[in-house]
Amino acid sequence: MNKKIEMKTKHIQLPMNKINTRKLKLGDKVLISGIIVTSRDMAHRWMMEEKSDIIRPYLKDGAIYHCGPIMVRDGEKWICRAAGPTTSIREERYQSNIIQEYGIRCVIGKGGMGKRTAQALRTFSAVYLSAVGGAAVIYANSVQSVKAVYQLDAFGVPEAMWVLQVKDFPAIVTMDANGNSLHEDIEKKSIQNANQNQ
Amino acid sequence: MNYTLHEQEFTQQVADLIQQTACILPEDIERALVSARALEASDNVAYSVLDTILKNVDVARKQQQPLCQDTGLPVFYVHYPCGISTRIITRCIQDAVVQATADGFLRPNAVNPLTNKNSGNNLGIMIPCFHFMEWDKPEIQVACMLKGGGSENMSIQYSLPDAKLSAGRDLNGVAVCVIDAVIKAQGNGCAPGIIGVGIGGDRVTGMQSAKKQLFRLLEDENEYPELDKLEKSLLAQLNKLEIGPMGLGGKTTVLGVKIGMVHRIPASYFVSVAYMCWACRREVMSYKL
Known part of the structure; x- marks a missing residue:
């Protein structure tokens, strides 16, 4: 039983090129290794307004993670205690431009995103990956080290941009680089189901 | 009745309550999630999601880490007997919230909407949130709810x-x-x-x-x-x-x-x-x- 799941699991090493990104299909289970950068509401706005070069190297062909973690200080080091995904749709107005501006290959979050983002994923060869909401310790345990943090004083812990080195961070491909969205399919079906049940 | 509230002891017990609330999923919810997983075929996405959730619940409990990073806006429902000061209870629970935040059991979540500044300790206007109800029993009951945004x-x-x-x-x-x-x-x-x-x-x-x-x-x-x-x-x-x-x-x-x-x-x-x-x-x- 477990072997079957294992066979379908794909390993993603970041940074990732466009060819490998386009090979990912809806429903693929992936384990991500490399650097990911947390970014939520304040950070998305800041990235668009400032077009900062500080984080550019981490994001090129890399991943952005919609997440506001719990972090604690241990001397000079930061320890990640909990780091599940936050709702992605709030970033819909920024996401397509950010994918283009920073050359992002993976957007990681929960709940899926809208049509503009789907279009950008297709145009610029990127994917949206769903992490499991609330599974915060599983994700925190995949963080090997905190490489850097930006905008901590201005935005506070949840909204800062944390640069995380992760190993085998589990996620599921739910929007691919060919314009397909599992979220769109499920929503349509749920509305149909509601009408049929009435 | 005249009651004496040992503030330090009460505050510590509330801090423990917050830790437990953040790290341990209630049994009835876990049971329901196990039943839900049993309904799905082991090679589909729903099974995989529920399996990840249940593994996370287990590891959060064992490692005493918050099972979800979004600890929400902490809400407390407090029953107290006549003669106990709700202002003192409020202060004790606020102290417990600050402690639980410093210990990494609560994410600092109180943000001023005018300045967008995070207070850093989970204290703010109407945060945490209290509901007080007087009752006849010679005890204080504190119910804590953490609900993500x-x-x-x-x-x-x-x-x-x-x-x-x-x-x-x-x-x-x-x-x-x-x-x-x-x-x-x-x-x-x-x-x-x-x-x-x-x-x-x-x-x-x-x-x-x-x-x-x-x-x-x-x-x-x-x-x-x-x-x-x-x-x-x-x-x-x-x-x-x-x-x-x-x-x-x-x-x-x-x-x-x-x-x-x-x-x-x-x-x-x-x-x-x-x-x-x-x-x-x-x-x-x-x-x-």
Whole structure:
């Protein structure tokens, strides 16, 4: 039983090129290794307004993670205690431009995103990956080290941009680089189901 | 009666309560998640999502780490006897919140909407939030609820009649609202959710009633037979939507529906829906005086 799941699991090493990104299909289970950068509401706005070069190297062909973690200080080091995904749709107005501006290959979050983002994923060869909401310790345990943090004083812990080195961070491909969205399919079906049940 | 509250001891017990609430999922919720996983074939996405959730619940409990990073806006429901100062209780619980935040059990979540500054210690205007009720017992009962923002954002209030939904002022109308709320939420509230519903009241007491339902155990029965029937039929209907865990499809969209009611005024008929994520963190402690 477990072997079957294992066979379908794909390993993603970041940074990732466009060819490998386009090979990912809806429903693929992936384990991500490399650097990911947390970014939520304040950070998305800041990235668009400032077009900062500080984080550019981490994001090129890399991943952005919609997440506001719990972090604690241990001397000079930061320890990640909990780091599940936050709702992605709030970033819909920024996401397509950010994918283009920073050359992002993976957007990681929960709940899926809208049509503009789907279009950008297709145009610029990127994917949206769903992490499991609330599974915060599983994700925190995949963080090997905190490489850097930006905008901590201005935005506070949840909204800062944390640069995380992760190993085998589990996620599921739910929007691919060919314009397909599992979220769109499920929503349509749920509305149909509601009408049929009435 | 004259009571003496040992503030330091009480504060420490509340800090322990917060840690437990943040790190340990209530047993009834975990049982429901295990049952939901058993309904799915082991090679589909829903199974994989529920399996990840259950592994996380286990590891959070063992490592004593917050099972979800979003510890929400901490809410405390406090019962206290006559003669105890609610101002002192408030201060003790605030101190416990600051301690739990420093210890990494709560995420600093209090943000000033004018400056966007995070206070860093979870104290702010109306944060944490308190509900006080006086009772006869010689003890203080503190119930803590941690509800993430993703699910709170999916909570919604309807005013009936609603022409768009064809929802009238009866239990059928209530059912239409609840189904609409769950469809609107899709996976964004961290499905499978628990749906608290408040019928009646004003816009504040209606939602309060809805949220209070979330303290009920999943297996309990509603004290009103007509609401109990509605809870069970809605649970079945909502799970036919196939929104599934995290909105990625599957047989379980909600773990429970809990409906309460408060009196309304003739002009208003509110249906308040409090969407709770699967990470339904609620815990109660008693402090003997």
